[in-house]
Amino acid sequence: ELKVEQNPLFLSMQEGKNYTIYCNYSTTSDRLYWYRQDPGKSLESLFVLLSNGAVKQEGRLMASLDTKARLSTLHITAAVHDLSATYFCAVAGGATNKLIFGTGTLLAVQP
Amino acid sequence: ETGVTQSPTHLIKTRGQQVTLRCSSQSGHNTVSWYQQALGQGPQFIFQYYREEENGRGNFPPRFSGLQFPNYSSELNVNALELDDSALYLCASSTTGWGTDTQYFGPGTRLTVL
Numbered sequence: 498e499l500k501v502e503q504n505p506l507f508l509s510m511q512e513g514k515n516y517t518i519y520c521n522y523s524t525t526s527d528r529l530y531w532y533r534q535d536p537g538k539s540l541e542s543l544f545v546l547l548s549n550g551a552v553k554q555e556g557r558l559m560a561s562l563d564t565k566a567r568l569s570t571l572h573i574t575a576a577v578h579d580l581s582a583t584y585f586c587a588v589a590g591g592a593t594n595k596l597i598f599g600t601g602t603l604l605a606v607q608p
Numbered sequence: 609e610t611g612v613t614q615s616p617t618h619l620i621k622t623r624g625q626q627v628t629l630r631c632s633s634q635s636g637h638n639t640v641s642w643y644q645q646a647l648g649q650g651p652q653f654i655f656q657y658y659r660e661e662e663n664g665r666g667n668f669p670p671r672f673s674g675l676q677f678p679n680y681s682s683e684l685n686v687n688a689l690e691l692d693d694s695a696l697y698l699c700a701s702s703t704t705g706w707g708t709d710t711q712y713f714g715p716g717t718r719l720t721v722l
Contacts, residue, residue, distance in 0.1 A: 501650075530710065539698060540651070540713040585650055594702060594709060595641070595664050598650030 499524050501588050503599035510576045510606050518602045520569040520586035528589035529569045530596065531560050533582045540585065544571075576606045612701050612714035620720045621689050629684045629717045633701035639663070640682040641711060642674060645696040657682055658704070686719075694721045 500523040510516055520529070528547055532540040544553045546562035546569060553560050557580065559572045569586055583603045587596040613632045621627050633640050639658045643651035653666035657676035671687040680701075686693055696718050700711035 532713075539715045540700075542710050542712065545710050587650075594639070594704075594711060595653045595656060595666070596643075596651070596700075596711060597653070598643075601650050 499526065499588060499597045501586060501597050501599040503584075503586055503602050505602060506600060507603045508605070510573070510604065512577055512606055512608055513575050515575065516573050518571040518573075518584055518586075518604075520571070520599055522567050522569075522586075522588045522597075525564070525567075526588045527564055528594075529562050530587045530589075531569075531571055532585045532587060534585065534601070535582050543584075573604070576604075578606045578608060580604060581606045612699060612712055614697075614699055614714040614717050616717060617715070618718045618720075620722065622722050623689055623691060625689050626685065626687045627689060627719060629686075629697050629699075629719070631682045631684070631699035631701075631714055633680045633682070633699075634712050637701035637703055637712075638680050639702045639704055639709075640676055640680065641700045641702070642682070642684050643698045643700065644668075645698060645716075646692075647695070651698055654684065689721045691721050694719060 502521045531543040544560040549564040551562045557574045562569045583601045585601045587598045615630045641656040642654040645651040655665040656663045660676045673685045676682045696716045698716045700713045702709040702711045
């Protein structure tokens with residue numbers, strides 16, 4: 498059974514600092530997604546990573562995928578308050594696009 | 609292009625009742641997936657419909673059932689509601705049920721079971 502773990506579960510950062518969220522998954526998959534969720538809101542797609550070594554960047558966020566290590570990272574550069582949200586990684590399980598989500602990382606950026 | 613929409617936004621039911629949640633997929637999408645998100649948890653896959661047929665199911669009991677209509681909109685039905693069914697129910701649409709398509713999520717329906 499595919500399992501997805503994220504760490505840390507909670508991250509309090511100061512504005513301007515850098516940090517990384519880690520996503521580990523238990524079985525082979527070549528499709529990994531990152532989503533953002535604001536409190537009480539739905540999920541916003543951030544990145545889709547489809548191959549080993551894939552790296553994607555959007556603004557202050559950069560995601561990478563290492564399929565051999567079954568690890569994805571979401572790196573935050575020079576955090577700003579607007580990045581405060583819960584971040585989920587999700588791995589596609591099986592032939593269908595069923596998503597298995599991690600536990601989420603609650604990011605709080607303090608001024 | 610319209611996004612994924614869901615109705616109702618909020619719903620309060622009592623144990624034992626039945627509920628129907630609705631989802632309209634994004635224009636051009638023929639696949640709808642349903643997820644349950646309990647408070648403080650990640651979404652859990654319930655099932656997926658592709659061109660009106662169930663295309664995969666998660667670990668949910670049979671009292672969770674669904675439909676997809678010819679216009680690719682979808683319903684999630686839950687019978688004999690239990691307190692643990694209280695959650696945010698999200699639907700997501702994509703172009704196909706396979707491969708690398710990104711799933712786009714609707715705003716969700718918050719279900720409270722008393």
